[in-house]
Amino acid sequence: MAEICLGLIFVGLTMYAVLGGADFGAGFWDLTAGGDRRGGPVRGLIQRSMSPVWEANHVWLIFVLVVSWTAFPVAFGAVFTTFLVPLFLAALGIIMRGTAFALRGQAATIKEARVLGAIFALSSVILPFFLGTVLGGIAAGAVDVADPAPSNDAWTSLVAITAGVLAVLTGAYLSAVFLAGDARRAELPDLERAFRARALGIGVVTGAASIGALFVLRSDARPLYDGLTSGAGLAAVIASVAAGIATLALIWTWRFGLARWTAAAAVAAVVLGWWLATRPDVLPGLPLDEAASPDATLTALVISVALGLLLLVPALLYLYRLVLAGTLSQGYEPLDQQFRPTDGDGS
């Protein structure tokens, strides 16, 4: 049971890393799109792609939180005590980002859209960074489960910072791949080309950074490094590298539909590898059976989530099918064009 619950957390993390990560990445591209005129098309596409799905994508985070505190309450309490500062900052980022994005859809002037867009984009970059530092800090063994205390060293260590940067890059990479595909479906060849170039560039950077990160782990988080370079952990790492290279190749050859899946697989394999490498501990030094809630709780949780998934999975598939079929998409318009003389309805 405990193993299943931990599995649920990792599934949730993977989904959040892929779907939520891509939404963060969209913010990254929004931020770097340039001035109103030049960035307008990119921002318009982002607005169109993200609007129907970002709330559902965000719920994966909630899912991870609630399963964690139900199944592994002590670990949850210890992590949240230790990483008070980055988590608080991440929470602020969540408010700013969600609100600014939702409101930008209703902006009436380019000035309003500019301010809201800047808030959305900046917080989209900051947020995954802080969440990444928490994961990195956990991996580096910074949580003292027996007597946790808030610690700034925990999230400013080299491993933590590296993880934060990687989180930002990964999101940007996923997002570029997804948006290239969206641009093709929206029949916008200019944007298709633009995001293809971005995907290739950031893909190479992310790949290089990941290799660098392995060296950081080797010196500062040796147990995790050992786990990732032997046995099942190694297999996951190799799978991730292979999926990453495949993605680059697919993008190079303009096959974005398939690239979407391989890019997601590359990220999923990293999360999976992390799980395999740390098994059976929940936190470094906290074994699964010590960390888990009593069986009655775990059983109740698994039953609840399983029943929930019976409803959730079809609903999610329905949503994504409608989105991919373009049924829910609003007409595409470069963001700056929406504010020309007719005060366009952004929705």
Next chain:
Amino acid sequence: MLDLGVLAAAAEQVTGVLGDQPAPDAIEARRMQALSLAVHIPIVCFGIAFPAMILFVHGLYLRTGEAHFKALAKRWSKVALTLFAVGVVTGTILSFEFGLLWPDFTATFGEVYGVAFGLEGVAFFLEAIFIAIYVYGWDRLPRRTHFLTGIPIVITGFFGSFCVIAVNGWMNHPEGFGVENGDVVDPEPFNAIFNGNLWHELIHMYLAGYIVAGFIVAGVYAAAHLRGKRDAYHRTGLVVALSFAALAAPAQVIVGDWAGRTVTKDQPIKLAAIEGLPTTTKGAPFTFGGWYDAENNTMNGGIEIPKLLSVLADHDPNATVVGLDTVPPEDRPPVNIVHYSFQIMVGIGTLLAMLGALFVLTLWRHKRLPRSKWFYRGVVVAGPLALVALIAGWVTTEVGRQPWIVYEVMRVEDSVTSSDGLELGFAVLVAVYLLLAVAVAWLLRRLSAQSPEREVVHR
């Protein structure tokens, strides 16, 4: 019947499983929690009530095909989507705060109450999915399918509230676990969910959602009515929103009475604080106003109505009501806050019930809207008043529970984070919420300034 046993029942307390770092900032943490809840709860009232109102108008449109119904339903659904987004982010903050502010509460009791949140997660997931499909589905999905995708929003909104309230009910009426040597043992999550406080809190809160959202929305159209906008579009907005609120308001008084009697039975000290009753009394009076003196445990000033409290609390004029003196001073909540919040809630609740009854009766007897300008002015202020009642009610429940985070089992001090410097966090949070409030107000103005016709034009 009085069961003094409850006071002694939980003799064994829990101080938590995380280490014993000193916890300097309970007050700051409480302020942060209270602030975040006070932001989240009013917003989710719209998540509870708006979908049903929208579907009602949408149904009218499907039946009659009249454009103004469509314009209204579509406009409302856009507002609902944005408020939903704000509900999602502020709710996420609350989830973070469970870990950030009360790590020891979560670490110790997560195994007991957590499953409710697991279910809540599922509910909100479904809500997020269907609200996106519904709102972006206007003019794109087949008509029937589109209407049907709205129904899960109503159901999941209710179910999500059920789950959260189950946790709050449990904190007030903890069940479904044992305590052994200060450790929590034998969790029974489903018994924890179906605790003794669940049903009255759930129904009271659910009705509150309709009252708050209904009166606030109706207030917008009542203001328009006063400015002379009385076309079919504005009239429909007024009548639909007001009908929901007007039916819920009188019912709320009855549910409130049920809540009060449950509190009398299960949380006698909370009731004593609500009523400002210093000593256990047979045939206890009801006190309006007054000021509680904590040093001497006396109630000064105030207007007493003999025996009324016993009637309200137990439906028996000679019933004995437990007073604050049955527990040591450190186990008493801040009486004046609780007492006044309660009186504010009940006062406003009575006014709203009268306003609602007036509307329903006029509509029913005369088949028309009330004509007096004062009625519409009343509706305009009813929204803000309902909001005040909502917060006052939560203050009654939550502050009345103090000093316990889990009633008579765990103290707030034992659950709070050991971090200091929360003042800074609090200040930042206040700033962010202020920005949020400004942004939402701006958006609502923007939407109501646009002409309704544009919703009907196919884009």
